[in-house]
Structure formats: C-alpha cells, structure tokens
Amino acid sequence: xxxxxxxxxxxxxxxxxxxxxxxxxxxxxxxxxxxxxxxxxxxxxxxxxxxxxxxxxxxxxxxxxxxxxxxxxxxxxxxxxxxxxxxxxxxxxxxxxxxxxxxxxxxxxxxxxxxxxxxxxxxxxxxxxxxxxxxxxxxxxxxxxxxxxxxxxxxxxxxxxxxxxxxxxxxxxxxxxxxxxxxxxxxxxxxxxxxxxxxxxxxxxxxxxxxxxxxxxxxxxxxxxxxxxxxxxxxxxxxxxxxxxxxxxxxxxxxxxxxxxxxxxxxxxxxxxxxxxxxxxxxxxxxxxxxxxxxxxxxxxxxxxxxxxxxxxxxxxxxxxxxxxxxxxxxxxxxxxxxxxxxxxxxxxxxxxxxxxxx
Numbered sequence: 001x002x003x004x005x006x007x008x009x010x011x012x013x014x015x016x017x018x019x020x021x022x023x024x025x026x027x028x029x030x031x032x033x034x035x036x037x038x039x040x041x042x043x044x045x046x047x048x049x050x051x052x053x054x055x056x057x058x059x060x061x062x063x064x065x066x067x068x069x070x071x072x073x074x075x076x077x078x079x080x081x082x083x084x085x086x087x088x089x090x091x092x093x094x095x096x097x098x099x100x101x102x103x104x105x106x107x108x109x110x111x112x113x114x115x116x117x118x119x120x121x122x123x124x125x126x127x128x129x130x131x132x133x134x135x136x137x138x139x140x141x142x143x144x145x146x147x148x149x150x151x152x153x154x155x156x157x158x159x160x161x162x163x164x165x166x167x168x169x170x171x172x173x174x175x176x177x178x179x180x181x182x183x184x185x186x187x188x189x190x191x192x193x194x195x196x197x198x199x200x201x202x203x204x205x206x207x208x209x210x211x212x213x214x215x216x217x218x219x220x221x222x223x224x225x226x227x228x229x230x231x232x233x234x235x236x237x238x239x240x241x242x243x244x245x246x247x248x249x250x251x252x253x254x255x256x257x258x259x260x261x262x263x264x265x266x267x268x269x270x271x272x273x274x275x276x277x278x279x280x281x282x283x284x285x286x287x288x289x290x291x292x293x294x295x296x297x298x299x300x301x302x303x304x305x306x307x308x309x310x311x312x313x314x315x316x317x318x319x320x321x322x323x324x325x326x327x328x329x330x331x332x333x334x335x336x337x338x339x340x341x342x343x344x345x346x347x348x349x350x351x352x353x354x355x356x357x358x359x
Contacts, residue, residue, distance in 0.1 A: 148168075
C-alpha cells in the first residue's frame with residue numbers, strides 16, 4: 001500500500017497553519033499529491049495527467065446561487081462508477097434514522113450516564129448508538145444524535161453516508177479520518193465534518209475512542225451570521241482546516257459501505273476507493289479546534305441568548321430558523337451587575353441535545 005500526501009505549494013509553517021491542512025471556511029481550495037496532477041485552466045481535459053479520471057462531486061444543485069453552490073473536482077485513479085458493485089443490505093445494528101417510529105420517546109427531560117467502552121472489538125460502523133432523532137431523512141430535514149464507541153480501526157473498509165453529513169465530536173480518544181480528500185486527525189476539543197457522499201474510514205491510532213456524532217439531513221453546516229457583533233469573534237474562518245490531497249494505490253479486496261434511506265448496504269471492491277490524487281473546489285471535509293472559539297458575553301447586566309455561542313448552523317427554508325445549531329459553552333468570564341450567574345429558565349422551540357467534553 002502506498003499512502004501519498006501532498007507537499008503543499010506554500011510553506012504553511014510560515015503562517016502557523018497545521019502541516020497537512022489548508023486554512024479557511026468554505027474556500028475554493030486546490031491541492032495535488034503528485035506534481036502536475038491538477039489540471040490548470042480547465043476542469044475536465046481530454047487526457048488527465050497520470051491517466052487519472054476527472055470527476056465532479058456536487059454538494060448542491062448545479063444552479064444553486066454562487067454563494068451556496070458547492071462542488072469539487074476530483075482527479076482519481078478510478079471513477080466512482082467503478083466503486084459500485086452489487087450492494088447487499090446488512091444490519092445497521094444500533095444506528096437509527098429519522099423518523100424513528102419504532103420507539104416512543106417520553107415527553108420529558110432525559111439524562112444518561114456515559115456508555116461504557118465495550119470489551120469486544122467493534123469498528124465505527126458497529127459502534128454507532130443512536131440517542132435521538134428528529135425530522136425525516138427522506139425529506140432532507142432534521143438530524144440524529146448518536147454516541148460512537150470504537151475499539152478497532154476500520155481495515156480494508158470504507159464508508160459514505162448518502163443520508164446526510166456527519167459531525168464527529170470526540171470526547172475520549174483520538175480519531176483519524178482517512179477521506180477521499182486527505183487525512184484528518186482530531187482529538188477531544190476538536191470536531192470534524194464529513195460532507196454527504198464523501199468516502200472515508202475511521203481509525204483509532206491511540207486506542208479506544210468515544211464521542212458524539214451529529215448526522216445532519218438538512219442544509220450543510222455553515223458559519224452563523226454575526227450581526228451587530230461585526231467581522232470578528234465566535235468561530236473565525238481562518239481556524240477551519242481542510243486536508244491536503246492524499247491517496248491510496250492499493251489493489252486488495254475492500255468493503256465499501258453506504259448508508260441510504262436509513263439502511264446500511266455493502267459491496268466488495270478489488271481496490272481502495274480512497275484514490276483521489278488531486279482535487280479543487282469548495283465541497284470538502286474539514287476540522288475545527290473548539291478552543292479557538294472566541295466567545296461573546298454580557299458586560300453590563302442580564303444574559304444574552306445562548307445563540308451567541310453558535311459555532312456552526314444548518315439553515316432551513318425559514319430565514320432565521322435553523323435546522324441544527326451546534327453550540328458550545330466554553331471557558332469564559334461571566335461577570336455582570338444585578339444578574340444571577342446561571343442562565344435564566346426558558347422553554348425552547350428547538351429540542352436540545354447536550355453532552356460534556358471536559359470540565
């Protein structure tokens with residue numbers, strides 16, 4: 001097996017960007033793992049360098065407005081049509097999808113202890129436990145909140161989710177996400193987002209791992225508007241990191257799993273589908289360090305709404321109403337006159353799923 005990573009055209013260390021990543025949120029990136037693999041001046045030349053295939057991965061309709069149009073051009077050893085064999089439906093175990101009609105959830109606040117790490121070996125696909133769902137994946141609205149418990153790396157296995165994008169929020173143990181676009185390493189205190197349809201596998205380089213998984217059926221996560229806050233603070237674009245190109249030239253039997261319509265399917269391939277040698281575009285996985293979030297708080301009196309702690313938001317068709325808000329409550333000073341420190345009681349039109357990372 002050969003794993004090849006891009007050297008990068010810019011000395012990233014000079015601007016203090018983590019090696020192996022490119023900085024920015026929603027940027028149009030370009031990266032190549034072999035010199036000359038990325039076409040210049042055109043997307044789909046008659047003959048690609050190294051005998052590669054040009055393929056567009058669309059994350060939005062072709063005619064979406066420029067500000068929300070998402071797509072990337074991939075230059076890969078084999079086109080994705082070669083990744084499609086005879087798919088067989090397999091057991092999704094504890095992974096559920098909205099609408100989850102087989103369970104009646106009580107109308108009440110629920111709490112639970114951390115799920116214990118299993119002693120048996122289980123990969124990411126065997127270790128997703130759904131805690132709650134909302135909406136309907138078939139209408140591309142709503143979400144599911146899961147816990148993942150992983151004791152074994154995926155080996156000769158890859159996966160993509162056709163139901164929605166996935167946000168990984170580690171709580172205990174590190175993850176390595178080997179994606180078509182490159183490699184993402186995250187630890188507790190960081191998050192990673194894998195867009196809908198992107199192939200990847202989950203490895204645990206440092207031992208068992210536990211954390212939260214948000215499955216977003218609706219609009220892709222984006223940065224919230226800052227309004228009167230202005231141009232800075234909250235999550236800043238420069239702190240989001242997208243991986244440089246990396247590929248596998250590996251001809252060994254491989255399983256490719258797909259989640260679609262709430263069901264899990266598998267096909268068998270004679271090679272690895274992680275074979276993108278170069279790519280450019282704005283539809284790609286990324287990671288973010290939650291410790292770089294710059295919070296805003298009360299200075300005089302009273303508490304502002306918790307929306308000021310929104311890191312990422314999934315928009316809905318109704319302006320100002322999110323499909324999902326991903327909110328954190330980080331370390332911060334909260335000092336104000338004539339105000340009791342804990343936030344006020346409130347009822348919310350959105351359901352809340354809360355989890356502890358540390359502290």
